[in-house]
Amino acid sequence: MESASRALVESVSRDNPIPLYLQIKEFWRKQIEGGALQPGDQIPTDQELCERYDVSRITVKQAINALVNEGLVIRRQGKGTFVAKPKLQQDLLKLTSFTEDMWQRGLVPGASLLSKELIPAPSEIAKSLQLKEGEKVVRIQRLRLADNEPLAVETLYVPYAVCPELLGDDLGGQSFYGLLENRYGLRLNKAEQFLEGSLATKKEAHLLRIREKDAVLLTERITSLEDGRPVEFAKSVYRGDKYKFHVVLHRHP
Numbered sequence: 001m002e003s004a005s006r007a008l009v010e011s012v013s014r015d016n017p018i019p020l021y022l023q024i025k026e027f028w029r030k031q032i033e034g035g036a037l038q039p040g041d042q043i044p045t046d047q048e049l050c051e052r053y054d055v056s057r058i059t060v061k062q063a064i065n066a067l068v069n070e071g072l073v074i075r076r077q078g079k080g081t082f083v084a085k086p087k088l089q090q091d092l093l094k095l096t097s098f099t100e101d102m103w104q105r106g107l108v109p110g111a112s113l114l115s116k117e118l119i120p121a122p123s124e125i126a127k128s129l130q131l132k133e134g135e136k137v138v139r140i141q142r143l144r145l146a147d148n149e150p151l152a153v154e155t156l157y158v159p160y161a162v163c164p165e166l167l168g169d170d171l172g173g174q175s176f177y178g179l180l181e182n183r184y185g186l187r188l189n190k191a192e193q194f195l196e197g198s199l200a201t202k203k204e205a206h207l208l209r210i211r212e213k214d215a216v217l218l219t220e221r222i223t224s225l226e227d228g229r230p231v232e233f234a235k236s237v238y239r240g241d242k243y244k245f246h247v248v249l250h251r252h253p
Contacts, residue, residue, distance in 0.1 A: 012053055020055055021062035028063070032072050032083055039085045043073065069215060071241040084241065095191050095223070098154070099175035102146045110145035113172045114153075114207075118160060125157045128222050128233040136160035140171055143207050144236075150208045151242055157233040162186070176232075177223075186231060191223040198237070208239050215240035 012023045031037045044052070049060045064081060067073045074084045102109035120134040129137065137157045144152040156176065158166060163184055171179075180186045198218040205212040216237050223232040 012055075020053070021059045021066065024049065024053060024055075024060065024063035025066040028067055029070070029072060032067075037083045039083050041083045042080050043083070045080060068241070074241065095177075095188060097175045097177040098144050098152070099178070107146040108148075109175075110148065111154075111172050111174075112143040112145065114141040114143055116140050116167060116171060118167060121157070125233055129157065129159055129230045131159060138163065138166045140166075140176075142171065149242075150239070152236050152238045153204050153207050154234060154236045158231065162229075162231055180231065187226045188231070189224055189226040189228075191221050193219060193221045195219050197240075200237070204237050208237070210239060210241070 012020060012027075014020070016023060018026075028037075028043060037043070046057055046060045046064065049055075049063075050057055053060070064073065064075070068075060071084055073081050075081050096104075099109040099111075117139050118136055119139050121129065121131050121137045123133050125131075125137060126133045126135060131137070136159075138160055140156040140158070142154050142156075143150055144154050160166075163180070169179060169183070177188060181188060196218050198216050199213045200208065200210055200216045202212045204216065205214060208216075210216075217240055219234075219236045219238065221232070221234045221236070222230050223234070224230050
């Protein structure tokens with residue numbers, strides 16, 4: 001770490017038009033992405049960085065916060081700042097469930113059932129599922145896990161008429177798409193998905209073990225059957241420090 005520290009000091013210049021906090025942040029980013037630091041390694045404290053750089057605590061906090069926002073480091077209350085595990089990347093090229101996606105990555109998927117109820121469809125849900133407002137839907141909320149670590153809060157809406165026995169099914173630890181296909185014989189065809197940035201609510205932060213107003217990824221997905229009928233409307237909140245989505249765009253499809 002000492003040799004890295006010397007390089008760190010030399011890498012910061014007040015004559016450089018790039019702000020000091022970005023120079024600090026970029027050095028540590030390169031150390032992490034280049035493999036010099038591994039997940040779980042601790043980086044110097046804010047006070048140590050202030051002394052090494054001869055900069056204010058605000059400058060150091062800006063640099064560390066930038067690394068946190070990119071998911072490269074995590075702060076542990078009372079312990080320090082540590083290199084984070086690489087973000088999980090989901091390729092938006094094929095319709096897969098969370099469970100299938102985690103298995104493909106060599107992780108053990110899991111789910112904690114938060115609620116399961118039969119409700120009248122709100123207007124937004126009814127429109128997405130091509131139902132009449134007030135028509136019955138099954139609402140399922142689960143906390144999705146990978147290797148027992150919380151990654152997402154998932155809320156599903158399914159037409160009750162399509163799966164009338166869904167309330168009695170075990171929805172804790174199995175693939176929902178697998179359940180639809182294997183138990184109900186439904187043939188899933190495609191999904192339309194929307195993504196946007198958001199901030200964690202107090203409840204979401206508690207479930208995901210992050211801080212309130214931390215950055216999260218909000219997704220909405222409408223999944224349809226081969227005959228075109230929508231069978232699922234899903235809202236999911238993913239930890240912004242753990243997850244990212246990948247899309248390949250072609251100029252000429």
